[in-house]
Amino acid sequence: MNGDASGRPEDAAVALLRDLTGRAPEGVWSAPGRVNLIGEHTDYNDGYVLPFAIPHRTYAAVARRDDGRIRVASTFADRPVEVAVADLPGLFPASTPWAASDEWAAYPIGVAWALHLAGAAATGVDIAISSDVPVGAGLSSSAAIEGATASALNDLWGAALDGTALAGIGRRAENEAVGAPTGIMDQMASMLGETDSALFLDCRTLEARAVPLGMADAGLAILVIDTRVTHAHSSGGYRERRASCEEGARLMGVAALRDVSVGDLGRASALMNDVTFRRVRHVVTENQRVLDTVAAVHASSLEAVGDLLTASHASMRDDFEISVPELDTAVQTALDAGAIGARMTGGGFGGAAIALVAHAAVPAVSDAVTAAFAQSGFTAPHIFEVTPSAGARRDM
Numbered sequence: 001m002n003g004d005a006s007g008r009p010e011d012a013a014v015a016l017l018r019d020l021t022g023r024a025p026e027g028v029w030s031a032p033g034r035v036n037l038i039g040e041h042t043d044y045n046d047g048y049v050l051p052f053a054i055p056h057r058t059y060a061a062v063a064r065r066d067d068g069r070i071r072v073a074s075t076f077a078d079r080p081v082e083v084a085v086a087d088l089p090g091l092f093p094a095s096t097p098w099a100a101s102d103e104w105a106a107y108p109i110g111v112a113w114a115l116h117l118a119g120a121a122a123t124g125v126d127i128a129i130s131s132d133v134p135v136g137a138g139l140s141s142s143a144a145i146e147g148a149t150a151s152a153l154n155d156l157w158g159a160a161l162d163g164t165a166l167a168g169i170g171r172r173a174e175n176e177a178v179g180a181p182t183g184i185m186d187q188m189a190s191m192l193g194e195t196d197s198a199l200f201l202d203c204r205t206l207e208a209r210a211v212p213l214g215m216a217d218a219g220l221a222i223l224v225i226d227t228r229v230t231h232a233h234s235s236g237g238y239r240e241r242r243a244s245c246e247e248g249a250r251l252m253g254v255a256a257l258r259d260v261s262v263g264d265l266g267r268a269s270a271l272m273n274d275v276t277f278r279r280v281r282h283v284v285t286e287n288q289r290v291l292d293t294v295a296a297v298h299a300s301s302l303e304a305v306g307d308l309l310t311a312s313h314a315s316m317r318d319d320f321e322i323s324v325p326e327l328d329t330a331v332q333t334a335l336d337a338g339a340i341g342a343r344m345t346g347g348g349f350g351g352a353a354i355a356l357v358a359h360a361a362v363p364a365v366s367d368a369v370t371a372a373f374a375q376s377g378f379t380a381p382h383i384f385e386v387t388p389s390a391g392a393r394r395d396m
């Protein structure tokens with residue numbers, strides 16, 4: 001659908017905009033996907049998370065138009081989708097007004113909708129999107145589209161919102177336009193990520209602090225093992241887990257599970273059924289593991305970080321029950337082959353695992369996981385290294 005041959009998503013976005021409009025873009029904006037180091041399903045419980053932005057990015061090449069229409073196109077989609085600015089206010093949260101093949105457009109148009117409702121002076125615009133963030137791998141390709149679009153429209157519509165506010169715009173699009181009841185972690189990581197650092201985020205106050213990881217100096221790598229089992233957070237499992245957490249908080253008489261500490265778990269077990277208790281225990285212990293990981297990173301206690309990652313996986317597998325056999329195989333095989341720690345990352349029910357590995361052990365761990373997948377009859381995993389990278393920005 002576009003005339004670019006470089007293979008770079010930024011060039012593909014520009015070429016697509018040219019195909020669409022015959023013009024060069026007024027600018028190109030981008031935002032990354034993310035890996036979550038630790039802190040899973042804690043964000044919508046007002047808790048703590050420690051994600052980082054990855055080098056894979058989504059690019060939006062954008063130009064204003066003067067006929068009051070918003071058109072979005074993507075190198076992944078068959079055709080552009082168009083709406084009138086005047087129709088924006090009524091578009092959501094009503095059910096998506098498009099055919100299934102056009103549903104991707106709810107991300108960028110949802111962002112336009114949320115920004116407009118936040119007071120931005122919306123004008124007509126053409127938005128051409130391209131990306132190298134793997135889709136359905138639990139690496140937040142959706143937050144990357146939202147971040148790139150929100151950054152572009154924030155500049156072109158003169159909204160002057162900061163990164164945290166733009167993350168909120170992206171989340172509103174995800175929750176109300178796409179209909180996925182997610183928390184704020186992915187959008188914050190995509191907007192505020194910093195090179196070589198993870199982002200320690202308090203999801204209640206939205207206070208964010210960069211935690212330098214010093215991966216290269218320590219001779220460490222983080223491997224992503226994309227199991228190729230795709231997932232969607234608008235589907236049942238994520239929603240159900242969220243409902244169990246809300247029920248647990250209600251039974252404990254607190255606003256959110258953030259307000260429950262590990263010492264309260266004895267009381268919790270007496271107040272709720274076993275399944276709800278195990279969901280609560282995951283969130284409560286995971287919040288503590290995030291705090292402990294930040295402390296261990298500061299103390300350069302590599303082994304402690306690895307153990308916390310691995311304990312997080314066990315908690316998601318056994319208590320929160322969001323892992324799948326492919327993720328468990330990836331984690332266990334990586335550990336057996338010498339990884340310092342490993343866990344599934346993201347919402348679960350598929351997607352990717354991460355492994356913290358000494359640089360020299362990367363080939364051995366990758367080969368072992370690939371072999372274990374073949375032996376189990378699983379689809380071959382996609383394994384690659386990621387380094388903590390910059391958040392959303394204007395590229396041109």
Ligand code: GAF
Nearest residue numbers: 040041182183184185346347
């Ligand atoms: C998904 C959601 F989008 C996040 O908000 C978060 O809840 C995560 O799953 C689980 O930690 O990525």
